[in-house]
Amino acid sequence: MEELSGVLQQxxxxxxxxxxxxxxAWVKEADKKLHAKV
Structure with a gap:
């Protein structure tokens, strides 16, 4: 998670x-999409 926020920061x-x-927010959204497919 640190990596992602670091990238966004830069x-x-x-x-x-x-x-x-x-x-x-991005992880929650990705999680929703992942579960929607199943």
Missing amino acids: KYGYNKAQADKASV
């Missing part, structure tokens, strides 16, 4: 809290 200049929120 790419978009987010601060740490925003990057963490974005990564959590």
Whole structure:
């Protein structure tokens, strides 16, 4: 998770809290899609 927020931080200049929120939202979204397929 640290890696993803680090990438977002570098790419978009987010601060740490925003990057963490974005990564959590991304994981939740990916999780939904994963479960929808099953």
